[in-house]
Amino acid sequence: MPDLLIELFSEEIPARMQKRAGEDLQKLVTNGLVEAGLTYRSAAAFTTPRRLCLTVEGLLAQSPTTREERKGPKADAPEKAIEGFLRGAGLTRDQVEERETPKGNVLFAVIEKAGRPAADIVAEVLEQTVRNFPWPKSMRWGAGSLKWVRPLQSILCILTDEAGAEVVTGDIDGIQFGDTTEGHRFMSPGRFSVVSFEDYETKLSRAHVVLNPSARAETIWNDATNAAFASGLEVVEDAGLLAEVAGLVEWPVVLMGRIADDFLGLPPEVLQTSMKEHQKFFSVRNPKTGRIERFITVANRETADNGATILAGNEKVLSARLADAKFFWENDLRVAKSDMSVWTQALENVTFHRQLGSQADRISRIATLARALAPVVGADADLAENAARLAKADLSSEMVYEFPELQGLMGRYYIEASGGDQAVAAAAQEHYSPLGPSDYVPTAPVSVAVALADKLDTLTGFWAIDEKPTGSKDPFALRRAALGVIRLVLDNDLRVPLDRMTHNALQVVLKLDQWRAAEKTETGDKAKQFAHQIEVAEGVIASVGPNLRAFFHDRLKVYLRDQGIRHDIIDACIAMEGNDDLTLLVKRARALSETLKTDDGENLIQGFKRANNILTQAEEADGVEYSYGADAKFAEEAEEKALFEALDAAEARIAPAMASQDFTSAMSAMASLRGPIDGFFDAVQINTDNQTVRRNRLNLLSRIRTLCLSVADLTKIEG
Template identity: 75%
Template sequence: MPDLLIELFSEEIPARMQAKAAEDLRQRVTDGLVEAGLTYAGAASFSTPRRLTLAIEGMLAQSPTLREERKGPRVDAPEKAIEGFLRGAGVSRDDLEVRDEKKGQVYFAVISKPGRPAEEIVAEVLEQTIRNFPWPKSMRWGAGSLRWVRPLHSILCVMTNDAGEAHIVPMDVDGITAGDSTEGHRFMAPGRFAVSSFEDYAAKLKRAYVVLDPEERAQAIWQEASNLAFAAGMELVEDKGLLREVAGLVEWPVPLMGAIDEAFLGLPPEVLQTSMKEHQKFFSVKNPKTGRIEKFVTVANRETADHGATILAGNQKVLSARLADAKFFWENDLREAEAGGTAWLASLDNVTFHNKLGSQAARIDRIAALAREISGVTGADADLAEQAARWAKADLSSEMVYEFPELQGLMGRYYAEKAGLPAEVAGAAQEHYSPLGPSDDVPTAPVAVTVALADKLDTLTG
């Protein structure tokens, strides 16, 4: 039973689209094959920044012959009814069979559809898949009409029979003719090479500095980055989302570790981690004794003669510029926090919460009143609950939260501490957003519980 190998080779596919695109390729091709009568034993899809790959095992060499019987009108039916049946069945009167039924003799049409070669079906299904691929965003290029996420350069489509003999499935999509060759790493092995099977393909890609499996790339990144951190007496901060994204940015991952400039180590660890993740796609490395983020790991897409020194130097220069901005935001915000945050609270009067519910300042007034009202039920101090409710949204006006919205609440806690507010107020600033989902922790401190309830009640009732 033949095996099938497909590769769609293009310019860089955005990392966030790769996993779904690989699954869409598998599902659409296999569904199309099965619908055409070609069953298979197994299928697996893979992605790298420049390619989508599908490997199918144990496929039928051709679709089975189909035999269909259609019951028609009675022999003595009007001629127009018989002619309509002939047209619908696609047969002539000589092809009909007459069979005895309870109500008399009836015409039957026996329709036989011969099987089709697998190559013909594969070419048809793959072309339709490529032309109708569900990219979230796509583009046209050159003079053609084909749309793809980035310019599509080549199509590899090879079938291998039981004897191990491989041949190209003949097809053409918008001037791109299917072949049996692909390319390796853009910089380290840019030449094309032919392949004959999935095993041959994966092995030759590895020799050409391309790790096909995204899970293998992610595992290699995590292992090497962890080793670099361990060797320096540090600990790599786990971030599965970032790991998946970075694995989609490189075909040959080479982790490199650098140090954060001493001038920025006073920033909150969450600020360092968020800035490096959002802007640079760096992993954070912390000192296990102090909890401070002191180093970072970046993942290069190639090996270099200087073992990444030039790449690392460039990354450190860009990182310092980014962290200088974060430090500027932090210092400005601290000055406002120490002044009581009055400018932040006043500015919320100009921020619309909902066009029928007024500004954020009006919302804060409602939450504060609710917090005082329900404090008796939650066992919280009424004055602290109201104070916490009035401070809880103050950081929405801060420069740091404007730059990194995901830090809202957390920065409110830091700023409350710097402003000398009670610990209960600072804790409520961070915890009142919780829980954000079924697996999230819920607040436990009475003041935090009170503000969280008041916030959510206002959201529900306005």
């Protein structure tokens, strides 16, 4: 069973494309081989800036011979039907068999396909893969028609077994398959041949190429942390940057440089962002002061001066970059200390959305909402409104224009520099959070008020203009905004009705209060116009509110499902009154989820469903509702009397527990009914001949149903 080695050698592949390209190469080639009948034991792909490599072990030497039998038309069928059958089978009339069947003589074609050598199949699969490779972007070069991410220079393709290595015969746009490759561009020029994957990897290492990207990343991180540690410093972790840099070099050489003293006073985030975005440098921090004092760069070669020339060049370029950042920082500080309203006024000329106005309009809406939400979250209303008006001011700053990812953070620095309140400054940074299911959630009251207002304005605004997420498309990140509201409410244990929040936000977005005030001051046609505008806005609010609540519930299901709570359990709680109180809803769902994990809880569901089914069928058959009147004096069996007592005891516990929203105690009391209900069904016949006793027992089942449904809608529970 031979092993296959493929290398596609080209000019430098962008780092961001390498990982996906390796996965695509493995998938396309192995799928093509299997479809052609060649199975294998294992496969692995590797990438460097100049090569995609695939190794496939334990490949079949040839595809197996196949035998296919096809049933055709009757032997006396019309000639055209027979001709079509023969054409499809690729046979002549004398090559098919005529067999006797219960329906008469029928034609059968037996098609045998001989196995093919692995080399022939590999050549076809590889050409198909290369010509149809799914690069995000590709290019043509020279006079050929082949497209590749960068000019493709050579193709290595060999099959290796006990007898040795065999070059697969093939050609793609004049590039012949071979058994040679190249090492490092500068440190080991020239081509060399290989006979197996082990030989290939070993010779590449000698030629200053580390084939495995994980090994390159590990080398970079170990050398960087060791260099920093030797100077009493630490490298700022950045997994994304590490993966990117590992895709930029084939022979990583870590060098640590200095940042000029002139720039050490810049905020550490500015230094880190500038070095990462412009130079792909790692930041090195002083753990005692938190300042960024050095940088790590990764060269692609060793030099006689141990990287001194490389470092000098990098330090010179970095100083120029940081000089720009320092200029932006100092200019922005001058504005912040004098009058930040200059920035907020500039946002009047920045469109947020054609139908929702400018960024300044949006800020005004958020400020109104933040003031309304402040009492609910325990924030000072004036501080919340002020924070909302300043939170997005830094969008006009030069620093955020250069580095958009620093929005919010720079706002915090600028508000602090202007002497603003610390809670207002914190809100500028935190109001964008949380940005996902695991992102930080603000807890400071002012930050929570502004963050909620920001997300509610986004949701209600786009809902009001009918710009909702569809399928996988969510251009305005409304799902993320809804999850942000959910996490802000739950993590801060807020008791704020969702309907009221969205209703208030819709009123602000649709300017309902303004229309009402205008209507009172006008008469005649203008008053009618305002009245019509009010009617339209109220209609939008009436239709959007329930839809937006359902959207929140859908997002809540996704969020809780990741925490192990089943969707049917959430549905059972959503069906209850007060489902717009997210904190209450989640507490109920978690209590029910924990109850159903117990034997009593699981079996109680079966007892409830049995009681509900019997009761529903009896009510349909009798045309009456058995909803009251169960009396213990008509109980005949001991188990029947025990159930009455158990229901009385459970009701006495459940009613106060539900009133105090102690769902855990209520669920526990409900689960305690499992034994008495099981005993009742085992010992008692519901549909007895005595109609008085029958009615009493059906009313007893109604008590079970009513009591269980007071805790959660158990009819929604599956299974």
